[in-house]
Amino acid sequence: MQPLVKLFVNRYPETISERNEKAFYMDTATDLDRTNAVVTVSDDLAPVQEMVRACIQCGTCTASCPNEFAMDHTPRQLWRMVLMGQKEEIFQSKTFALCSACYYCTLRCPRGLPLTEAMDALKQIAAREEISKYKDSVQFYKNFLKSIRRHGRVNEMEFMTLYFAALKNPLAPLRFASLGLRLMLKGKVSLLPPFTRKRPLESIFRKVEELEERL
Amino acid sequence: MMKYQYYPGCSLEGTALEYNLSTQALMDSMGVELIEIEDWTCCGASAAESINHLLSLVLPARNLAIAEKQEDIRDILVPCSACYLNLKKAQEKTQKEPELRDRLNNILSQDQLELKGSVHVRHLLDVMAVDLGPDTIRPRVKRTFQDFRIAPYYGCQCLRPYPVFDDPEAPRSMEPLIEATGARLHPWSMGTKCCGASHMNTHMEVGIELVAAILRGAQGADAILTVCPMCQMNLEAYQRKICRTRNEDLHMTVLYLPQFIGLALGLSEKDLRLDLNLSITDRFRKKLDMS
CATH class of the missing domain: 1.10.1060 (Fumarate Reductase Iron-sulfur Protein; Chain B, domain 2)
Structure with a gap:
């Protein structure tokens, strides 16, 4: 012992x-x-x-x-x-x-x-x-919310694309490229947005913004 | 017939499709009816809580309020641990703080929704271990897994911070279910350790470190079983990278709990969508074909 x-x-x-x-x-x-x-x-x-x-x-x-x-x-x-x-x-x-x-x-x-x-x-x-040090994490979460505000549910492909675009680092997507491809080949992620219907969370997002003055 | 409302969550429509389909196939084979919540939306995942507290409570509350309309079924079955915790948190907090419930209802009223607090959020593992239990599973077992050694992985958010159906420090709820299939348990201490959650996207080096330790702890087992799409993805998707960078063979089969139990109950690999898993090893496949 x-x-x-x-x-x-x-x-x-x-x-x-x-x-x-x-x-x-x-x-x-x-x-x-x-x-x-x-x-x-x-x-x-x-x-x-x-x-x-x-x-x-x-x-x-x-x-x-x-x-x-x-x-x-x-x-x-x-x-x-x-x-x-x-x-x-x-x-x-x-x-x-x-x-x-x-x-x-x-x-x-x-x-x-x-x-x-x-x-x-x-x-x-x-x-x-918007502290620049946490930009990457914040972008990750904000783009996630952007995707669900648009569709009600998260579209993993869309939100990762938004996230990579926000990072403004052309090398960032490379770390996820092979996984993204494997998931696509299995039909688990799709390039198309999931829904064509209305934005079911829009009124909630808007009201929270109004109550909190910002998001 | 047992009935539950069903909240699959976003991951189960995408990267965790096999968790969704195997849960439905297993429940169906056990005579449990799942009724999907109409027009359910995202629970906020870990994103809402990192950006705005009020938003992180109103997103799950919306789904609870919709579920309440179905008055004859009080329990909502949730397979994803992150969705489970978000929905559970909204349920617990609004029960304890009527003022908070009023605040959320003020927002929800725009969509003519109201949260009263009459539904119970239940994790899939809770339902499988408590409502169904090993005694329901054992007589239905068609294929026994005596030669298999299984490592139960619980992760975090189905256990903590709300200790509902298991010990949050030393959980055992999966053990009798695994033993009911004839399989043995892999003794390990990594079953409750964090997989890093979204670190894989924002702090990959840290996430890799946590996952490597879990995979190392599982060596000697035939498979790890998970009950969360985020845990599953972290444990299965980065194995090649981990093995390569560490120069260590840590390859490990990772299955969802309902996939493994489903196999024992004689459901086909096709029904359980084993083709969608990312890390089934050749060794496991061979053993499975022989069982």
């Missing part, structure tokens, strides 16, 4: 990492700040702060997160940054964009906080503010 201390170190390598120090002393300029353009975000963080107000910084979210290995700040650090109102750092970081909504943190949070929803709330701010 592994000694407990070793287990702890293996399981939570980030607790002793430099990255950790950085997040805790975020008020001093970090490499991250120097190398990236400053992000200005006018949206209010208050609703997200409300969601994580009771966070006790236990790190259960970080230990449960399948994407933590690819994040620059751990989820636990992100919640601290949210509570400290460090908008720039939050939206410089790719942590919230890497949440894949597996709901492990939400399930396990000892304070019962809606952490996945808090991640979504940050994604929504990034989308509203």
